[in-house]
Amino acid sequence: MKDQSPKAASPLSRRSFLKATATAGAAGITLPTIIPRTVLAQAARPGVAARPGANDRINIGVIGTGGMGRNHVHADTVALCDVDSNHLAEAAKRVTQGTPFLCKDYRQMLDRKDVDAVMIATPDHWHALMTVHACQAGKDVYSEKPTCRTIQEGQAMINAAHRYGRVVQIGAQGRSHPAARAAAQYVRNGQIGRVRNVEVWHPNNFTGGGWGEEKAPPPQLDWDLWLGPMRWRPYNPQIAHFNFRWIMDSGGGFIRDRGNHILSIVSWCMGADQTGPVSVKATGEPAKESVWDVPVSMQARWEFKNPDWTLTWNQPGQPKPFPGSDKLIDWGAKFYGDRDTLIVENGDGHCNTEDKAKAYKPPAYGTHIFQSPGHRENWLDCIRTRDRPVMPVEVGHRVVTLPIIANISYLLGRKLRFDPAREQFIGDEEANRFLAQPYRAPWHL
C-alpha cells in the first residue's frame, strides 16, 4: 500500500503545457533560467499553472521578513515585503544576487509578473488573506504555520488553491523530517498496536510581558497595515513583533503556535489528516497582570471517532525522558498503543523519535510514506511538477482546526461537540459564531 504520495495539484494537461511552451517559443523567447514561470502560466491559460522545466528559475518573494521570515530570504530572493522598514532593510542585505524589489504592501509584490511564488511568514492573522490573494494572482504559496485563525479562513485558502490551481505548502516542517516520517510509518504499520491515547506536552506560555505601553507606533512600522484584517487596537511594543503569539486574535498561544508542529505529527501518525475530532474541551489559566491574553497553562482534550481515540494537550506537561538516554524532552507526543508506546520529540524541523521507529522498514505490502527532500525543496519540486506538496493546505487546515476549536472551548468555558465533516459545532449556536471572523475594512476574503 502506498500512502501520502504526492497527487496532482492542478488539472494541467500535457497538451496545455506543450501549447504554452510552443507559444513562448513562437514568440522568440529564450526559455530557461530567466523567464519567470508565471509568464509561461499566463501564456497557457489564466489561472492555471504551467509546468516549468527542471532548470527553470522560480522567482520567490518573501512577505514578512522578521523572525521566521529571515530564514526564508535567500541570496536570490527577488522581492521582499514587510510593514517594518527596518526588517526590510535587514532582509535586503541577505540578497546578494541582484537587487530585490522592496515594498511594505504585499499587493505590490503580487502584482509583479517577475514573482512566481511567495513565502508568507507574517503574524497569523495575515496568513489566510495573503494566501488567497497570492493564489488569485497566480502565485504558488509557502505559508508558515499555523495555517489560519478560523475555520472559514482555512476553507477559503483551500478553495483558492483549488480554483486557481496553485501549490500551497504549509510551513509545518516536521512533515519533511525523516524522524517524523519514521514515526508515522511505525505507528501506521501497527508496530505499537492499536493506539487509543496520544498525549502531547509542552512548557507553559511565557509569563512576562506586563502591560507594555500603548503609544504611537515607531516611524518604521505601518501599524495599520500590521493589523490588517484584525480588530483595531493601539500599538503596544508588547504585541509586535514577536509577541503577537501571545494575543488570541493574532497568535492563539503555544497550542496554535508550536502546538501546530507536534499536532501535525500526531495527525500524520494517526492517519487523521482527512478528518477531525467530535468533541473538544479546553481549560487554562491566563496571565494575571499582562496585556497577553492567551492561557499560560492549558489543558485540552479532543475525542475522535471511527476509530476511537483521544488526544490530550498538557501545558505544562511533565517532561519525559527520551528512551535510551538521560535527556528530558520539553515538548513532544507519546503514543499509547495496546502493545507498546512511541515518543516523538518536538515535531518541527528539529524532530526526533525513538531508534526502534527509525530502524523500522515497512514490508512491501505495508504503508509507505513519501520522504520529502526538505520542506522548501519539496515545495519547489511541486511547483515544477504541479504535484501536491507534503503539507498541503487541506491538511494544514485540518491540523490547525485542533487548536482553533480548543481555543474556542477555552474562551467559552465549556465542552463543545464538533462535526468534522460539516466543520461546525453541534448544538452551540454561539460557538459557531467563532467559525468566521469579520474582517476590518477594507480587507475581506
Place this chain on the structure above:
Amino acid sequence: MSAANVNQLINTIKTGDADARYAAWRAAGPAGAAAVAPLAELIDSTDKGASRAATEALGRVAHYAARPSAPPVERQAVAVELLRVATAPRPRMVRAEALHLLGFVGNGNTVPPLARLLNDPEVREDARLALERIPGPQSLRALEEALRRAPADFKPNLQQSLHNRRLTRASVGTQPSR
C-alpha cells in the same frame, strides 16, 4: 448572582490585588446583566489591572449568557445592557468592546438598535462587524437597508459585510477580492 455579589465583584476588580481580581473575573460569568454597566465603567479605568479584569469579566458575562442552556430572557437582558453601553457617551474603546460582545450575544431583537449605530461615525465599523456576525435574516436586511442610505465612504464596508454574509463554504476565497 445577587446584587451584593455583583457589588463584591466590582469592588474586588476595582481595589483588589492581582490574585483577587483574577479570581473575581474568572468567576464573573453568572453575574449577568446587572454587572454589565459597572464593568463597562471599569474598562476605562487608568488602572490597567482593573481595566483588563473588567474586560475579561464582561466577556465572561456575555459568553455565559449565550451558552446553549441559557434562558432566552437571561441572554436578552445581557444584550440589552450591552446595547446601553454601546449607545452611551462612553469612550470609543468601551463602546467597541460592548459591540464586539454583541456579535456573540445579539439576536434579531438586538438588530434594530445595532443598525442605528451604523450611522454613528465613531462606532459604525464596530456595529458593522457585530451585525455581520449575528446570523439570521434581520441582520442581513439591516445591512442591506443601511447600504442604501450610507455615506459613500462607508458603502464599501457594508458591501463587504453583505458579500461575506452571502458566502457559502464552497465559495469563500474564490471571488476575486483585490
